[in-house]
Amino acid sequence: MKEYAHAARAEGLVIGLVPTMGALHEGHTALVKRARKECSRVIASVFVNPKQFGPKEDYKKYPRDLEKDAKTLGDAGVDVLFAPETSDVYPDGFRTYVNVEGISERLEGRSRPGHFRGVSTVVLKLFEIVQPHFAYFGRKDAQQVRIIGEMARDLNLDPEIVVCPVVREADGLALSSRNAYLSAEERKAATVLHRALVTARSELSHGVRDALQLQTVMQRIIAAEPLAVLDYAEIVSADTFEPVVRVARPCYAVLAVFVGKTRLIDNLSIEPASSGSDDFLFHL
Numbered sequence: 545m546k547e548y549a550h551a552a553r554a555e556g557l558v559i560g561l562v563p564t565m566g567a568l569h570e571g572h573t574a575l576v577k578r579a580r581k582e583c584s585r586v587i588a589s590v591f592v593n594p595k596q597f598g599p600k601e602d603y604k605k606y607p608r609d610l611e612k613d614a615k616t617l618g619d620a621g622v623d624v625l626f627a628p629e630t631s632d633v634y635p636d637g638f639r640t641y642v643n644v645e646g647i648s649e650r651l652e653g654r655s656r657p658g659h660f661r662g663v664s665t666v667v668l669k670l671f672e673i674v675q676p677h678f679a680y681f682g683r684k685d686a687q688q689v690r691i692i693g694e695m696a697r698d699l700n701l702d703p704e705i706v707v708c709p710v711v712r713e714a715d716g717l718a719l720s721s722r723n724a725y726l727s728a729e730e731r732k733a734a735t736v737l738h739r740a741l742v743t744a745r746s747e748l749s750h751g752v753r754d755a756l757q758l759q760t761v762m763q764r765i766i767a768a769e770p771l772a773v774l775d776y777a778e779i780v781s782a783d784t785f786e787p788v789v790r791v792a793r794p795c796y797a798v799l800a801v802f803v804g805k806t807r808l809i810d811n812l813s814i815e816p817a818s819s820g821s822d823d824f825l826f827h828l
């Protein structure tokens with residue numbers, strides 16, 4: 545892979561990387577299509593990264609179907625599929641990690657200790673191997689892409705990080721490989737995440753800027769769904785992912801919810817009305 549990437553770079557080709565864990569859906573192919581528009585060589589990786597799963601998480605049962613993924617990627621216009629073996633990525637004695645401090649310990653990082661250390665380490669390795677000019681990530685994992693952006697800045701990495709919008713089902717459920725775990729009943733219940741997020745956004749547009757109030761709105765909606773159990777519902781700064789007291793600048797409403805045994809995450813960017821000034825609160 546590294547030799548190929550070297551040669552492609554030497555030819556002056558523009559390399560785009562789309563990192564995935566496989567079990568591909570339209571959220572992934574949207575990233576590929578964006579890369580296809582902007583790059584002359586599109587490389588997609590499929591690697592279920594053991595280092596980003598906790599000991600009690602779903603690493604073993606994570607859906608894997610490389611043949612189907614290869615066809616999906618081929619149809620979407622990918623030039624190269626990079627699907628390394630675990631032992632190639634993490635040979636015996638592997639003990640070097642990269643960790644973006646602070647932000648990696650919040651939200652997903654608090655619920656899944658070590659998760660982001662695993663993510664940043666594998667992404668840095670993929671960047672080293674594939675040497676992309678552009679790397680494409682989904683806003684579905686908003687905290688993750690923020691962390692990768694910080695890592696790229698802090699370590700002077702070459703690739704430009706491109707963030708793509710969340711792809712959703714018609715009823716609002718964000719596409720996710722883990723949706724495959726849901727029973728028919730759970731699948732219906734899973735729409736509660738998006739409903740909670742859009743309700744928070746709507747409350748904000750009606751003038752509720754208090755983060756606690758918006759969080760409570762989301763908590764109530766999740767609590768009303770019998771199959772759902774809340775992990776967290778927060779309003780955080782889009783920049784730092786620290787909690788905010790009031791929504792006075794761009795923020796994310798972020799959610800992690802168990803639907804049955806399946807843990808789902810989602811987010812919505814929210815911002816105060818475009819006036820941007822508290823003076824106009826009266827008019828909202």
Ligand code: AMP
Pocket residue numbers: 563564565566570571572574575680681682683684685708709710711712718719720721
């Ligand atoms: P994963 O295979 O879950 O590690 O995801 C690989 C990439 O696809 C990540 O950058 C995700 O943020 C992105 N992705 C996953 N689901 C979606 C979605 N529904 N919409 C947009 N991007 C997504």
